[in-house]
Amino acid sequence: MSRFETPSDTATGNLVDLLLGGLPAEAVLTDPDVTAAYANDMASFCPAGSPAVVVLPRTVEQVQHVMRTATALRVPVVPQGARTGLSGAANASDGCIVLSLTKMDRILEINPVDRIAVAEPGVINAALSRAVGEHGLYYPPDPSSWEMCTIGGNIGTASGGLCCVKYGVTAEYVLGLDVVLADGRLMSTGRRTAKGVAGYDLTRLFVGSEGSLGIVVGAVLGLRPKPPEQLVLAAEFASAAAACDAVCRIMEGGHVPSLLELMDRTTVKAVNAMAQMGLPESTEALLLAAFDTTAPAADLAAVGALCEAAGATQVVPADDVAESELLLQARRLSLTALEAVKGVTMIDDVCVPRSRLAEMLEGVDRIAEKYRLTIGVVAHAGDGNTHPTVCFDPADPDESRRARESFDEIMALGLELGGTITGEHGVGVLKKEWLAREIGPVGMEMQRAVKQAFDPLNILNPGKLF
Amino acid sequence: MSRFETPSDTATGNLVDLLLGGLPAEAVLTDPDVTAAYANDMASFCPAGSPAVVVLPRTVEQVQHVMRTATALRVPVVPQGARTGLSGAANASDGCIVLSLTKMDRILEINPVDRIAVAEPGVINAALSRAVGEHGLYYPPDPSSWEMCTIGGNIGTASGGLCCVKYGVTAEYVLGLDVVLADGRLMSTGRRTAKGVAGYDLTRLFVGSEGSLGIVVGAVLGLRPKPPEQLVLAAEFASAAAACDAVCRIMEGGHVPSLLELMDRTTVKAVNAMAQMGLPESTEALLLAAFDTTAPAADLAAVGALCEAAGATQVVPADDVAESELLLQARRLSLTALEAVKGVTMIDDVCVPRSRLAEMLEGVDRIAEKYRLTIGVVAHAGDGNTHPTVCFDPADPDESRRARESFDEIMALGLELGGTITGEHGVGVLKKEWLAREIGPVGMEMQRAVKQAFDPLNILNPGKLF
Missing domain, CATH: 3.30.43.10 (Uridine Diphospho-n-acetylenolpyruvylglucosamine Reductase, domain 2)
Incomplete structure (x- = not known):
């Protein structure tokens, strides 16, 4: 030395x-x-x-x-x-x-008969989506960061996206994994086949485990046939409760939209302020529904009627894909627009049964008022998955404290409504104190036992999740 | 004393x-x-x-x-x-x-907005299906035993059925569980919400664990809207290879059938012998495809054309639901008919990538010849999930030995083709010696570590799986 x-x-x-x-x-x-x-x-x-x-x-x-x-x-x-x-x-x-894992970015196989892709963890979500698209195939999971995020990260966080209401989350598309264990040994889980039940489902155990059980170095991913381009409908409501009522009517009515998103008043205003999209300032909630069926116009008509029955003040179905894209712009800009309000946002990710969505939105309003904060809500409404987004100035310590407290109160509300503290973003560091509140002491003990079984030295991403 | x-x-x-x-x-x-x-x-x-x-x-x-x-x-x-x-x-x-668990047979909740049911483990699959059907909902998993088997059993064995090619297996529909652990403590896993990623996915770990990790005493089950009644097409082929080629063309063509089943020559003959269904004795393979879409006739026409391109000798699309049911009769009778051949059957459950289906059928033919046995194959062909069914006389020790040996050779063939020893029936006692061959030593060690974490005294269904 x-x-x-x-x-x-x-x-x-x-x-x-x-x-x-x-x-x-x-x-x-x-x-x-x-x-x-x-x-x-x-x-x-x-x-x-x-x-x-x-x-x-x-x-x-x-x-x-x-x-x-x-x-x-x-x-x-x-x-x-x-x-x-x-x-x-x-x-x-x-x-x-x-x-x-970003340098392990090869797509190793795309098989249109077996409808699978085999990919390394560093493959960018969008790169995979485009590559399989060339074979007429579709990899549904589409987190907002899809142009940047990796398949390995998607698996680690069990990420979701806009398509989940019809197509489910990342977990549904992971058929098998190659995993390097804590001690360096290589383990293969799962299968290349459409079905398989040999032994415990360790594949799903790794999905969402945030790198705390092993290092995913390869994945067999399930694919679907590419659906037709979706057609979008926008509906404006004079109250968030009416928009949530429309969501319930749509889902109860047996419809299967490919997207069902909600933006609250605060989000609509933020988008208007940033992008002059001309959304009526009187809009208390904007609902976007889409269908990628063979006859989407009929689906939009049916859903439009349900929106009107729930009190929509205006219903605008798109006639074509270009119009659909325009209607989706407002949703795509939401988080950027909310960030512009105060410079920084803290995005929550509480999922409630969709029948409780109205109570969730009402509660977030109450919390925003209590803490004197701007909180915009965008929601994957069809899944009951809300993203209450707290806008605050990080240079203001009092506002930062209130932001953090409101964030916690939003999670408490979600649990109270029968929901979960995280629908698609995961626990990480941010919510680890909340995991025990959701899962309870017995659940926590078994979660830790699983961790111990895979990582006895606690060297894999320690301090996350627990 | x-x-x-x-x-x-x-x-x-x-x-x-x-x-x-x-x-x-x-x-x-x-x-x-x-x-x-x-x-x-x-x-x-x-x-x-x-x-x-x-x-x-x-x-x-x-x-x-x-x-x-x-x-x-x-x-x-x-x-x-x-x-x-x-x-x-x-x-x-x-x-x-x-x-x-058969006396715990209450359906506790059916919620059409949240599209969930909450059920005790002893509820009969058919009872749940009918109950949710009254709300316009659909619980897809449909093992052949659906009129008798229980939801708890379905969860324990991760069972499949005819619908899996479109709707997936039991695991996809289990959102949350109440589980009594080995020591009697109660644990809740998962969620009532459409999405949720709080902690490791213990719910999926229990699905297919054959009662070896805990006792499932309640389940939150995901439901779908009830689809239209399916319309069926039957196609006859002069070789199993041609029928498998049709399966590949259908799946590669982006079609999403609600059922895609194959019966081989032996099975067709057995059904004819039992039920005089008038299937041509020259049929080397019968393919059944169904669609539960809004315009099934168009789907059947497209799939019928693909069958003809693959060499189908006859294509019979049903005009209505009654005709569809008639066409499905042959499939429904298959296992009973094969049982009638020799009195007893041993049903295998090997799943291969569907692109290898033809090789699997050809290999089973070879094995039947080698062991001088009658082996009929019915297959959930769209999933590559074959049920080679060995017919034998249990009073004949030599034939019984050959039956057991052929059964093992079929599993070896499945693994060789990139498949799994079990697509939907599970490991149990029958295949526990084969699990290690599929999973390998590292996988087995981690499977056992999980078992140890949940059942340190090894009192939960010991001797199964491992």
């Missing part, structure tokens, strides 16, 4: 030397200015530490080497995709190895 | 006394003639022991009492539904408590 090195420098030096034994030099980043850029995902209010090193493996063997090294030295490993997550699950901890 | 009692009698007496402390007398069966009737499910070649006692709880608390008693005395517990399973997963072991 040179007298200028601290013990901690030596430990890191040793770690880096060992990593370089199985990784090329360009795959091991140690410059603190560079590694600092890997500290955070996109969540607010989530502390992050400084990684000791960032590794960018390109092969399964390299990932195995990283995990063997981490196990040997008892160093925590934080797996990362594109760091677009919203719960801090990908945030670094002090002295950790950040294991970025 | 009276001098006429053996130590084992005393142990059983003690067990029964303790059980009676929390169960009414009529819920505790000890008459060996009665308990013997609970020894087996419907699998062939699976040994079963003699239960010490059969309990029939009606409440969650009673199940908790049973599990606390079992834990205190270290007595194995074998949970049972209707015992229609085909892998021996519900077979009793010597001295066990058979825990029959």
